[in-house]
Amino acid sequence: MFETVIGLEVHVQLNTKTKLFCSCPTSFAHRQNANTCPTCLALPGALPVVNRQAAIKAMRFGYAINARVNHHSIFDRKSYFYPDSPSAYQITQMHKAIVQGGELFIDLEDGSTKRIGMHQAHLEADAGKNTHDGDISKVDLNRAGTPLLEIVSAPDMRSSDEAVAYLKKLHSIVRYLDISNANMQEGSFRCDVNVSIRPKGQEAFGTRVEIKNINSFKFVAAAIAYEVERQTEAYEDGVYESEVVQETRLFDVNKGVTKSMRGKEEAADYRYFPDPDLRELIVSDEMIEEAKQMPELPDAKVERYIQELGVKRYDALVICSTKELAYFFEEMLTSNASPKNCVTWLTTELLGRLNKASLSIEQSPLSGAKLGELVSKIENNEINGKGAKDILDRLMEEDSSIDALIESMGLRQVNDDGAILAIIDDIIAQNQDKAQEYREGKEKLFGFFVGQVMKISGGSANPAKVNELLKKKLG
Amino acid sequence: MITLKEALTKSQDELNRLKTQMENKAKEGGLNAYIGFESSGEGVPILIKDNIQVKGWSLTCGSKILQGYIAPYEATAITHLKSHGMAPFGRANMDEFAMGSTTESSYYGKTLNPHNKEHVPGGSSGGSAAAVAGGIAIAALGSDTGGSIRQPAAYCGCVGMKPTYGRVSRYGLGAYSSSLDQIGPITQNVEDAAILYDAIAGHDPKDSTSADMETVSVAQNLNPDRKLTIAVIDNYISEADSQTQRVFAQTVEKLRNAGHTIIHKNRLNTQYDIATYYIIATAEATTNLARYDGIRYGNRASCNNVSELFYNTRSEGFGDEVKRRILLGNFVLSSGFYDAYYLKAQKVRHLIRDEFNAIFKEADLILSPVAPSSAPKIGSISDPLEMYKSDMYTLSINLAGLPALSLPVGKDSANGLPIGLQLIAKAFDEQTLFDGALSLERAVNYQK
Numbered sequence: 001m002f003e004t005v006i007g008l009e010v011h012v013q014l015n016t017k018t019k020l021f022c023s024c025p026t027s028f029a030h031r032q033n034a035n036t037c038p039t040c041l042a043l044p045g046a047l048p049v050v051n052r053q054a055a056i057k058a059m060r061f062g063y064a065i066n067a068r069v070n071h072h073s074i075f076d077r078k079s080y081f082y083p084d085s086p087s088a089y090q091i092t093q094m095h096k097a098i099v100q101g102g103e104l105f106i107d108l109e110d111g112s113t114k115r116i117g118m119h120q121a122h123l124e125a126d127a128g129k130n131t132h133d134g135d136i137s138k139v140d141l142n143r144a145g146t147p148l149l150e151i152v153s154a155p156d157m158r159s160s161d162e163a164v165a166y167l168k169k170l171h172s173i174v175r176y177l178d179i180s181n182a183n184m185q186e187g188s189f190r191c192d193v194n195v196s197i198r199p200k201g202q203e204a205f206g207t208r209v210e211i212k213n214i215n216s217f218k219f220v221a222a223a224i225a226y227e228v229e230r231q232t233e234a235y236e237d238g239v240y241e242s243e244v245v246q247e248t249r250l251f252d253v254n255k256g257v258t259k260s261m262r263g264k265e266e267a268a269d270y271r272y273f274p275d276p277d278l279r280e281l282i283v284s285d286e287m288i289e290e291a292k293q294m295p296e297l298p299d300a301k302v303e304r305y306i307q308e309l310g311v312k313r314y315d316a317l318v319i320c321s322t323k324e325l326a327y328f329f330e331e332m333l334t335s336n337a338s339p340k341n342c343v344t345w346l347t348t349e350l351l352g353r354l355n356k357a358s359l360s361i362e363q364s365p366l367s368g369a370k371l372g373e374l375v376s377k378i379e380n381n382e383i384n385g386k387g388a389k390d391i392l393d394r395l396m397e398e399d400s401s402i403d404a405l406i407e408s409m410g411l412r413q414v415n416d417d418g419a420i421l422a423i424i425d426d427i428i429a430q431n432q433d434k435a436q437e438y439r440e441g442k443e444k445l446f447g448f449f450v451g452q453v454m455k456i457s458g459g460s461a462n463p464a465k466v467n468e469l470l471k472k473k474l475g
Numbered sequence: 476m477i478t479l480k481e482a483l484t485k486s487q488d489e490l491n492r493l494k495t496q497m498e499n500k501a502k503e504g505g506l507n508a509y510i511g512f513e514s515s516g517e518g519v520p521i522l523i524k525d526n527i528q529v530k531g532w533s534l535t536c537g538s539k540i541l542q543g544y545i546a547p548y549e550a551t552a553i554t555h556l557k558s559h560g561m562a563p564f565g566r567a568n569m570d571e572f573a574m575g576s577t578t579e580s581s582y583y584g585k586t587l588n589p590h591n592k593e594h595v596p597g598g599s600s601g602g603s604a605a606a607v608a609g610g611i612a613i614a615a616l617g618s619d620t621g622g623s624i625r626q627p628a629a630y631c632g633c634v635g636m637k638p639t640y641g642r643v644s645r646y647g648l649g650a651y652s653s654s655l656d657q658i659g660p661i662t663q664n665v666e667d668a669a670i671l672y673d674a675i676a677g678h679d680p681k682d683s684t685s686a687d688m689e690t691v692s693v694a695q696n697l698n699p700d701r702k703l704t705i706a707v708i709d710n711y712i713s714e715a716d717s718q719t720q721r722v723f724a725q726t727v728e729k730l731r732n733a734g735h736t737i738i739h740k741n742r743l744n745t746q747y748d749i750a751t752y753y754i755i756a757t758a759e760a761t762t763n764l765a766r767y768d769g770i771r772y773g774n775r776a777s778c779n780n781v782s783e784l785f786y787n788t789r790s791e792g793f794g795d796e797v798k799r800r801i802l803l804g805n806f807v808l809s810s811g812f813y814d815a816y817y818l819k820a821q822k823v824r825h826l827i828r829d830e831f832n833a834i835f836k837e838a839d840l841i842l843s844p845v846a847p848s849s850a851p852k853i854g855s856i857s858d859p860l861e862m863y864k865s866d867m868y869t870l871s872i873n874l875a876g877l878p879a880l881s882l883p884v885g886k887d888s889a890n891g892l893p894i895g896l897q898l899i900a901k902a903f904d905e906q907t908l909f910d911g912a913l914s915l916e917r918a919v920n921y922q923k
Contacts, residue, residue: 041771042766043528043546043547044534044541044649044650045526045527045546045550045645045646045647045648045649045650046548047645047646047681047682047683049680049681049682050683079761079762083768083770086766086770088762088765088766088768089762139771269809269810271761271809271810271813273758273808273813273817275653276652276653276759277683277684278684279683279684
């Protein structure tokens with residue numbers, strides 16, 4: 001039996017306004033090379049100046065994962081020639097990263113949590129993009145110099161499920177911290193996977209294979225599954241030494257296989273050394289103070305929901321999995337609706353409708369406050385549940401006030417005993433026979449009477465009251 | 476040629492006439508000190524080394540690889556010039572990428588020494604020094620990484636000053652070795668050097684290595700009457716030739732007679748300076764020059780694919796000395812060699828700095844040769860190691876980041892060429908450097 005060992009390197013594009021070493025905007029530009037200057041074009045004589053905000057965002061991540069934030073860190077030059085790398089070296093942090101160590105807790109399917117150790121997180125500059133158009137290759141340096149935080153985990157994951165859980169948790173945290181848009185498709189959250197296997201019980205690691213640039217959680221799982229199978233087969237066939245070598249592989253999305261990109265012997269010598277254009281990055285007290293200003297993080301939120309709001313663990317995990325969902329939920333609570341009903345109306349009613357319409361929570365046509373208002377109107381007996389669902393259907397389509405919809409749809413709940421009794425008396429008078437049968441023991445007919453009252457009231461009668469009064473009248 | 480101080484009193488019309496005269500004289504003189512006569516803005520014309528960006532001007536660092544590149548931005552030093560009544564005028568020739576001590580390695584051909592055209596003007600700021608000494612520039616900007624201002628000034632018989640590392644912004648200076656490079660003045664006399672230094676010095680937020688401290692005008696506070704303690708490093712002098720030793724001894728006497736106190740010190744052998752410098756400078760240079768790849772600007776060689784693009788562009792674009800230093804830099808940074816070379820060199824660099832600091836506990840200034848001899852004949856140095864050795868007196872100053880000023884103090888009686896010496900001050904004490912230099916200039920009363 002084999003054990004899989006996985007470590008992950010994630011490149012998170014930091015959402016600063018300007019680039020890491022110059023004041024060019026990081027925002028999208030329609031024209032190629034529009035967001036460039038002497039520094040990010042690497043013109044002769046241009047110099048880098050560190051973006052303080054990028055450092056603060058990196059520090060905030062460090063504090064969020066209980067890491068050590070180095071008050072002195074060093075930028076290094078990593079040399080390699082590539083057209084999208086203007087200075088032919090990337091400025092990164094090899095000798096001393098700004099964030100060292102730390103931990104992250106992942107939530108597994110069986111409800112348990114596991115601690116994943118963190119190696120380091122360092123700042124570095126992104127490259128530009130090369131595009132190829134027939135015989136012509138073009139270089140667009142709009143992205144060149146965008147700040148990246150490369151987050152390196154310890155080799156602590158033992159399955160693709162754990163790897164995906166780690167990525168989801170990391171994704172969630174950087175979104176909560178608002179340090180990155182973390183959009184995998186757009187490349188602001190890029191993932192390299194290191195995979196090896198070893199016989200169970202063996203302490204030494206096997207040969208590590210790196211799979212580069214996988215752009216979805218699904219592909220991460222598939223790439224790991226393929227790689228584990230390939231390495232296991234090689235082991236069993238006695239060709240592990242020759243087949244599994246320390247190399248970089250690429251995942252072929254269409255075929256679902258990994259392919260060798262470059263071997264160890266072709267591995268570049270990056271000739272790292274401290275960048276003499278930059279002094280040590282020294283963290284000031286003001287920077288520390290700013291970095292420590294951070295929102296409640298998912299783990300703490302889950303605990304609070306359970307402890308203070310009485311939300312079930314499963315529901316708390318679902319709601320806290322993304323900051324958008326959690327903030328939506330918390331907005332609902334401002335209406336003073338009960339957390340329990342808010343959970344149901346969010347996770348069942350709203351998410352169900354959003355799923356059907358292929359919308360995300362950010363694209364919800366109604367706000368958390370409005371959904372909360374709807375729930376509180378049920379709790380205040382202004383409408384009943386059925387009416388609320390009808391109103392929610394309408395709110396998915398149009399932006400109306402709930403009160404206006406209640407009026408126009410005639411859903412205002414009738415709570416007045418007299419009005420309900422009048423209807424009940426009518427119904428019983430018209431269905432003497434059925435009333436008799438009920439009294440003789442055919443209790444199933446109770447539902448018939450409820451339905452009739454609700455129907456006559458246009459669905460607006462308070463169902464609890466209807467039940468209570470019917471029981472009295474029929475009793 | 477009128478001095479910078481005097482030129483600052485002239486009208487723009489007079490300055491324009493002067494520019495025409497300088498251009499004509501430069502074209503007739505055959506020194507090949509100028510490689511261009513661009514002019515930008517009004518003010519006293521200052522000749523600019525070909526590695527300092529002037530917006531809208533060609534900039535090539537004396538290299539084929541940068542042919543066709545026009546700087547779209549301005550070096551901070553140039554911006555400062557313009558706000559001090561000066562304006563860039565003309566491009567000065569230089570050793571390719573400031574790597575050389577003779578100005579023989581320029582793509583534009585060699586510059587000649589104005590005192591004797593069979594001799595080199597020194598380098599790498601040879602164009603700047605030859606033009607000032609040759610009467611075809613009022614003053615010039617050069618850059619000094621291991622002596623590239625002070626040594627050509629000494630060979631040509633003019634004043635060259637390297638500021639403390641961090642005093643003058645490097646923003647816009649085509650980098651050779653980032654931790655060593657400084658822009659500085661080359662002028663006809665010490666006072667002019669102080670004026671030009673004042674103009675370009677100051678903190679620049681665009682340069683992360685720029686010193687964030689106030690700069691006080693040195694020129695307005697010049698005081699040649701201060702009595703200073705000046706150290707001479709005895710084990711240095713023995714490595715210079717007899718002419719240099721003779722001039723050095725005479726100068727020490729003159730300083731003593733002028734009321735200064737002379738003390739004697741020793742330092743590490745200069746061979747450690749040379750080894751340390753050529754590891755650090757080439758390591759930095761190899762990465763600084765990696766951007767010249769033919770992708771975005773400059774000269775692109777013909778090619779069939781991207782590897783050839785890099786390979787051909789750089790093979791055809793760089794000269795031999797530049798290639799030699801790129802190779803050396805890559806070697807010392809290679810995996811497995813880093814600790815033995817680069818890291819060790821950084822340690823020695825700290826030792827060198829500590830040594831100087833110790834001397835400055837007792838001395839205000841150090842007097843030292845600039846070069847072991849007067850300007851050699853063109854083509855006489857074919858062994859690169861010989862050339863590296865000729866920088867032995869200047870390298871340590873850059874490694875320690877100190878300010879230093881070279882001025883002419885005598886002549887080589889064998890060939891009549893000037894011999895310069897340098898004064899070295901502690902970091903950020905440019906005032907004492909200029910005070911001592913002015914005192915020395917008056918004491919020696921050097922005649923061209």
